[in-house]
Amino acid sequence: MPGTEPDIVDVIRSKRDGLELSDAEIDWTIAAFAAGRVADEQVAALLMAIFWRGMSPAELSRWTEAILSSGERVDLSGLSRPTVDKHSTGGVGDKVSLVLGPLVAACGAAVPQLSGRGLGHTGGTLDKLDSIPGFRSTLTAEEIRDQLETVGCVICAAGPGLAPADSKLYALRDVTGTVESIPLIAASIMSKKIAEGTSSLVLDVKVGSGAFMTERSQGAELARTMVGLGSHHGLDVVALLTAMDTPLGRSAGNALEVVESVEVLSGGGPRDLVDVTLALAREMLDLAGIGADPARALEDGSALACWREMVVAQGGDPDAPLPRARHVETVRADCSGVVTRLDARSVGVAAWRLGAGRARKEDPVSASAGVVCLAKPGDEVQSGAPVLELHGDDASRFDRARAALVGSLEIGDTPPPAAPVVLERIGNPRRAPRA
Numbered sequence: 453m454p455g456t457e458p459d460i461v462d463v464i465r466s467k468r469d470g471l472e473l474s475d476a477e478i479d480w481t482i483a484a485f486a487a488g489r490v491a492d493e494q495v496a497a498l499l500m501a502i503f504w505r506g507m508s509p510a511e512l513s514r515w516t517e518a519i520l521s522s523g524e525r526v527d528l529s530g531l532s533r534p535t536v537d538k539h540s541t542g543g544v545g546d547k548v549s550l551v552l553g554p555l556v557a558a559c560g561a562a563v564p565q566l567s568g569r570g571l572g573h574t575g576g577t578l579d580k581l582d583s584i585p586g587f588r589s590t591l592t593a594e595e596i597r598d599q600l601e602t603v604g605c606v607i608c609a610a611g612p613g614l615a616p617a618d619s620k621l622y623a624l625r626d627v628t629g630t631v632e633s634i635p636l637i638a639a640s641i642m643s644k645k646i647a648e649g650t651s652s653l654v655l656d657v658k659v660g661s662g663a664f665m666t667e668r669s670q671g672a673e674l675a676r677t678m679v680g681l682g683s684h685h686g687l688d689v690v691a692l693l694t695a696m697d698t699p700l701g702r703s704a705g706n707a708l709e710v711v712e713s714v715e716v717l718s719g720g721g722p723r724d725l726v727d728v729t730l731a732l733a734r735e736m737l738d739l740a741g742i743g744a745d746p747a748r749a750l751e752d753g754s755a756l757a758c759w760r761e762m763v764v765a766q767g768g769d770p771d772a773p774l775p776r777a778r779h780v781e782t783v784r785a786d787c788s789g790v791v792t793r794l795d796a797r798s799v800g801v802a803a804w805r806l807g808a809g810r811a812r813k814e815d816p817v818s819a820s821a822g823v824v825c826l827a828k829p830g831d832e833v834q835s836g837a838p839v840l841e842l843h844g845d846d847a848s849r850f851d852r853a854r855a856a857l858v859g860s861l862e863i864g865d866t867p868p869p870a871a872p873v874v875l876e877r878i879g880n881p882r883r884a885p886r887a
């Protein structure tokens with residue numbers, strides 16, 4: 453259609469009828485939406501048509517490109533260290549980002565983690581860091597670059613200039629039941645990651661009751677889609693599918709997760725959390741061409757030292773006491789035996805109801821609220837012993853949090869089979885690490 457602008461109603465009809473959108477139609481739609489020249493209800497209709505009809509690889513690539521073009525791209529070329537980032541699709545108790553940035557930086561890479569706040573029952577990395585007194589998550593592009601050069605890692609908010617069309621699209625998807633679409637999720641995540649300027653990326657795609665993708669097959673499809681999109685845009689991408697049927701580690705909640713992250717950075721912490729962190733760190737270091745052993749960086753204090761430097765560089769006090777909840781209540785085991793199941797989603801919803809998460813983007817979150825899992829699958833418990841600890845400042849929230857936990861923990865006679873945390877690796881062949 454040379455010389456003429458596409459008509460949004462024709463674009464919607466084409467997608468509705470299963471036709472492939474042209475590059476010009478996609479470019480125009482995203483640019484016009486970002487500029488407020490097409491109505492929300494029209495783009496909502498298009499999103500629903502995409503939800504049902506999907507996108508071809510060519511459409512998806514162009515859609516992602518168009519979102520990228522709606523904003524700026526960070527230029528991280530010229531840093532003295534190789535850049536590598538990680539993105540998680542989100543899970544209950546998933547504090548891995550807090551540990552990974554400093555850990556991988558301590559091994560020699562630059563980790564630019566431009567993160568977001570949480571929505572729903574999975575917590576956001578920035579909400580966790582905000583519980584550290586003084587911590588500043590809004591940095592300028594120059595501060596990000598300087599900190600990557602001096603400290604090696606930064607965890608801060610993605611500025612409004614990066615892929616701004618995605619924020620508008622996401623807000624619309626959120627209220628129109630169109631979030632759970634693999635191409636739309638892939639484009640949303642990858643446009644932001646490509647825009648942030650990293651040259652390689654490890655994706656942690658969570659699958660299970662506490663994750664966006666409850667089925668492993670869906671998670672694998674999302675992972676393959678994102679790996680393909682990254683490669684198409686010149687990014688080295690590897691994805692790990694990891695289990696999210698039970699909370700990761702023992703805590704879900706902002707300050708509670710910072711405490712647990714520092715335990716891991718100090719060489720301790722729960723086994724499942726350490727295993728996922730090290731698996732992701734090894735992939736990141738492989739992509740960066742660095743042959744260091746991340747387990748050693750946890751043991752020898754170098755990862756912890758890097759965490760402290762990062763917190764100080766961003767205005768925080770790594771030694772300051774973190775907020776603690778005014779009220780703590782326990783849930784007790786109703787019989788003796790071994791824990792066979794602890795449902796991640798129920799724990800996430802309980803932490804959210806206690807105040808750790810938000811329902812709308814503008815809601816405040818509580819730093820101290822959350823749930824501590826005193827018993828997890830495989831642990832033996834005695835009848836009447838505390839198995840879960842509920843933390844919160846607002847006593848009126850506890851009843852609803854307890855309601856979310858009804859039936860979430862099962863106790864039996866025999867331990868559950870040992871379940872691996874890393875389920876599958878999807879992506880490029882491993883590189884031989886540099887000596």
Ligand code: URA
Nearest residue numbers: 622636637638640641
């Ligand atoms: N996270 C994102 O950034 N986008 C999505 O669509 C889903 C999760």
